[in-house]
Amino acid sequence: MLLNQPVFAMTGGQVTLDRRPVLRGVDLTVCPGEVVAVLGANGSGKSTLVRALLGLMPLSGGSTLLYGTPPARFRDWQRVGYVPQRLQVGGGVPATVREVVASGRIARQRRFRFTDAADRAAVERALEAVGLSDRAGDRAQELSGGQQQRVLIARALAGDPDTYVMDEPTAGVDAESQRLLADTLAALVEGGKTIVLVAHELGPLEPLITRGVVVRDGVIAHDGRPPAPEGDCARPGHEHLHPHSGRPEESGPLESWQVKP
Amino acid sequence: MIELLQLPFFQQALIAALLVGLCAPAVGTFIVQRRLALLGDGIGHVALTGVALGFLTGTAPVLTAIIVSVAGAVAIELVRARGRTTGDVALALLFYGGIAGGVLLMAIAPGGSNAKLNSYLFGSIATVAAEDLWVIAGLAVAVIGVVAVFGRELFVLCQDEEVAKASGLPVRLLSMIIAITAALTVVIAMRVVGLLLVSALMVIPVATSQQFTNGFRATMGLAMLFGVIAAVGGLLSSTLSPKVPPGAAIVLLALAGFVLALGVGRFVRRRRAS
Numbered sequence: 001m002l003l004n005q006p007v008f009a010m011t012g013g014q015v016t017l018d019r020r021p022v023l024r025g026v027d028l029t030v031c032p033g034e035v036v037a038v039l040g041a042n043g044s045g046k047s048t049l050v051r052a053l054l055g056l057m058p059l060s061g062g063s064t065l066l067y068g069t070p071p072a073r074f075r076d077w078q079r080v081g082y083v084p085q086r087l088q089v090g091g092g093v094p095a096t097v098r099e100v101v102a103s104g105r106i107a108r109q110r111r112f113r114f115t116d117a118a119d120r121a122a123v124e125r126a127l128e129a130v131g132l133s134d135r136a137g138d139r140a141q142e143l144s145g146g147q148q149q150r151v152l153i154a155r156a157l158a159g160d161p162d163t164y165v166m167d168e169p170t171a172g173v174d175a176e177s178q179r180l181l182a183d184t185l186a187a188l189v190e191g192g193k194t195i196v197l198v199a200h201e202l203g204p205l206e207p208l209i210t211r212g213v214v215v216r217d218g219v220i221a222h223d224g225r226p227p228a229p230e231g232d233c234a235r236p237g238h239e240h241l242h243p244h245s246g247r248p249e250e251s252g253p254l255e256s257w258q259v260k261p
Numbered sequence: 262m263i264e265l266l267q268l269p270f271f272q273q274a275l276i277a278a279l280l281v282g283l284c285a286p287a288v289g290t291f292i293v294q295r296r297l298a299l300l301g302d303g304i305g306h307v308a309l310t311g312v313a314l315g316f317l318t319g320t321a322p323v324l325t326a327i328i329v330s331v332a333g334a335v336a337i338e339l340v341r342a343r344g345r346t347t348g349d350v351a352l353a354l355l356f357y358g359g360i361a362g363g364v365l366l367m368a369i370a371p372g373g374s375n376a377k378l379n380s381y382l383f384g385s386i387a388t389v390a391a392e393d394l395w396v397i398a399g400l401a402v403a404v405i406g407v408v409a410v411f412g413r414e415l416f417v418l419c420q421d422e423e424v425a426k427a428s429g430l431p432v433r434l435l436s437m438i439i440a441i442t443a444a445l446t447v448v449i450a451m452r453v454v455g456l457l458l459v460s461a462l463m464v465i466p467v468a469t470s471q472q473f474t475n476g477f478r479a480t481m482g483l484a485m486l487f488g489v490i491a492a493v494g495g496l497l498s499s500t501l502s503p504k505v506p507p508g509a510a511i512v513l514l515a516l517a518g519f520v521l522a523l524g525v526g527r528f529v530r531r532r533r534a535s
Contacts, residue, residue: 106428
């Protein structure tokens with residue numbers, strides 16, 4: 001296996017939903033250790049993009065590779081941890097926080113293998129990392145939105161993957177959970193993990209991000225370093241007021257290579 | 262009562278009720294979690310055609326019911342996986358076809374009668390024969406085996422299909438396994454509560470149990486307990502009068518348990534909250 005093989009490599013990726021093009025030719029390569037924020041307005045296709053990277057959305061054109069393999073033939077799923085937008089409450093059958101988090105071991109713990117000490121330790125570590133050890137026996141469905149988001153992240157942590165894909169981990173999350181999330185992510189970054197996260201607003205995550213990808217109308221409108229926090233913004237706990245996308249003066253210089261519809 | 266317990270037909274009925282009480286809620290927990298609470302009903306409708314086909318061809322109705330209901334479950338799953346609004350109508354068509362086909366085939370089958378039809382629609386646990394019991398026991402072992410072996414994966418699948426996919430689980434295979442297991446459960450339960458009431462035993466004990474539990478495993482375990490209590494209790498209560506049909510008694514007992522649990526559960530939660 002190549003040491004510096006890209007985690008994700010999409011070329012000309014297209015996704016069509018109900019005959020409506022959502023992604024219209026995306027080239028995106030993510031290398032190990034990168035912390036990529038996929039930014040964009042609602043409906044820009046950013047969530048579709050990260051799900052297509054994992055093969056959760058079928059491509060109608062182009063191709064994508066996951067550690068060098070098309071998602072359909074990929075087998076090494078324990079290397080990837082997917083954090084969906086929200087906890088599915090399903091038909092209302094309750095599940096405890098610990099049960100949901102423990103299900104993150106599934107890629108490592110398949111049929112005919114009993115839960116062992118390593119599995120239990122991983123689940124406890126994950127619960128502790130998101131500060132929910134004391135809620136482990138509670139119904140996951142009854143937690144607040146921010147706490148549910150932490151449960152979902154703990155589920156991915158429990159699987160100890162190399163790469164995390166998070167769909168809007170900060171959406172609708174209270175300030176405390178946002179800070180906890182930033183700390184958790186900082187520890188992952190320090191451990192050399194690759195992170196691709198979809199966000200509307202970066203908030204306290206901003207200093208961790210090494211690369212910003214802005215999606216607009218199904219194409220990548222900007223790809224590069226995110227604007228560095230400066231002045232008041234560098235202060236911890238600052239009010240985040242400036243949006244990163246959609247400002248004409250920001251997208252202005254990029255017009256020349258921006259793909260037109 | 263004691264004399265009754267010594268009668269072979271009653272012993273067989275009791276074992277059948279016990280197995281149904283265990284299996285139906287176990288599968289039901291996954292089905293409810295997956296928002297497929299009516300899947301059992303659908304398969305039950307389709308299975309009627311299978312039963313009638315057995316009478317028509319002179320084969321054991323249980324066997325033809327297995328074949329047709331598994332085929333029906335696979336069809337339902339394929340429609341669901343394609344899933345969009347048209348799926349709803351497609352499923353409804355399948356269910357109507359199942360009942361109408363069953364009634365028609367039963368009418369033209371040699372030895373087919375309304376009484377026979379009724380015994381499958383509403384159950385007739387007293388007529389469970391020894392060879393039926395072997396089939397029921399075999400299916401029950403298969404159903405519990407599936408839950409034991411695939412339970413962890415099915416939990417992830419029923420929670421969030423995309424997460425299951427991103428964990429490398431064989432989503433299509435697991436969906437088929439759930440549908441087929443549900444079909445086998447329908448066949449197990451059809452002699453006990455009848456095809457029209459089959460899914461009551463898959464859904465009601467789960468709904469009852471989640472009034473008290475926080476976890477998925479706990480819900481399933483308690484639902485199986487409630488299922489057994491309802492099935493055995495309903496059967497016993499039907500011995501009080503020859504007029505009481507066991508299938509209906511089982512379902513009504515389960516429902517009464519649910520209503521009781523609703524009240525008790527609310528009371529317990531309020532106490533816990535304050």
